[in-house]
Amino acid sequence: MANSLTIGEVANRSGVAASALRFYEVRGLIRSARTAAGHRVYERSVIRRIAFIVFAQRVGLTLGEIEEELAKLPENRVPRRTDWARLSASWTARIDDRIAEL
Amino acid sequence: MANSLTIGEVANRSGVAASALRFYEVRGLIRSARTAAGHRVYERSVIRRIAFIVFAQRVGLTLGEIEEELAKLPENRVPRRTDWARLSASWTARIDDRIAEL
DNA sequence: ATGCATGTTCAAGCGCACTTGAAGTCAAGG
DNA sequence: CCTTGACTTCAAGTGCGCTTGAACATGCAT
Numbered sequence: 001m002a003n004s005l006t007i008g009e010v011a012n013r014s015g016v017a018a019s020a021l022r023f024y025e026v027r028g029l030i031r032s033a034r035t036a037a038g039h040r041v042y043e044r045s046v047i048r049r050i051a052f053i054v055f056a057q058r059v060g061l062t063l064g065e066i067e068e069e070l071a072k073l074p075e076n077r078v079p080r081r082t083d084w085a086r087l088s089a090s091w092t093a094r095i096d097d098r099i100a101e102l
Numbered sequence: 103m104a105n106s107l108t109i110g111e112v113a114n115r116s117g118v119a120a121s122a123l124r125f126y127e128v129r130g131l132i133r134s135a136r137t138a139a140g141h142r143v144y145e146r147s148v149i150r151r152i153a154f155i156v157f158a159q160r161v162g163l164t165l166g167e168i169e170e171e172l173a174k175l176p177e178n179r180v181p182r183r184t185d186w187a188r189l190s191a192s193w194t195a196r197i198d199d200r201i202a203e204l
Numbered sequence: 205a206t207g208c209a210t211g212t213t214c215a216a217g218c219g220c221a222c223t224t225g226a227a228g229t230c231a232a233g234g
Numbered sequence: 235c236c237t238t239g240a241c242t243t244c245a246a247g248t249g250c251g252c253t254t255g256a257a258c259a260t261g262c263a264t
Contacts (some may be wrong), residue, residue, distance in 0.1 A: 060162035
């Protein structure tokens with residue numbers, strides 16, 4: 001357990017399938033280290049990152065757009081409350097614009 | 103022109119491809135009458151309905167969910183501002199819940 | 205009357221976001 | 235030693251939301 005998680009643990013805690021986690025890694029959305037045996041090892045912070053991805057998807061962003069949003073995060077690679085708030089705000093702004101067009 | 107629109111006119115005004123409009127019709131999201139020649143004829147109100155569909159998709163609803171939302175509209179089959187507002191409100195509530203979970 | 209745009213149906217194809225299956229590796233327990 | 239189970243890669247398959255192509259009909263201008 002220590003301070004790292006296996007892909008199975010991350011899948012359980014995040015509710016995202018292991019196959020999806022591997023897919024996100026190929027797409028560059030998350031990263032992992034490897035054990036000597038080649039097994040993926042995740043930092044605990046990856047959970048927050050995954051929660052952010054799931055949330056962003058839920059509100060209609062593509063994985064490409066989510067990648068861009070994550071790239072905007074400065075130094076710290078973990079999305080914080082303010083990042084969620086920013087995404088949420090820009091999203092509701094989009095909605096308001098769309099309604100205004102009507 | 104009169105009070106009806108061809109599929110091409112609807113496509114131009116809504117920004118949605120004619121092929122997509124036919125697809126929406128098969129899915130039961132919109133309806134059309136036919137000319138003697140078998141060409142689709144739309145009421146002008148379909149534009150609002152399509153705008154609602156596009157908007158709902160943008161915020162992450164599937165066509166199935168959109169169908170349910172449209173089914174909730176009572177007598178008048180055209181979504182009004184209040185319908186948009188309701189969808190928007192329930193959706194931002196879901197977002198806030200999601201953020202609260204974090 | 206002859207084009208040419210615009211419309212029709214139906215079947216197949218495509219991009220996205222994964223999932224599933226096959227075949228294999230490795231660590232721990234009986 | 236050998237099985238069990240969690241992991242690995244890679245290729246192919248799936249469902250959604252359309253798009254594209256083929257083959258054909260119709261409507262309007264020259």
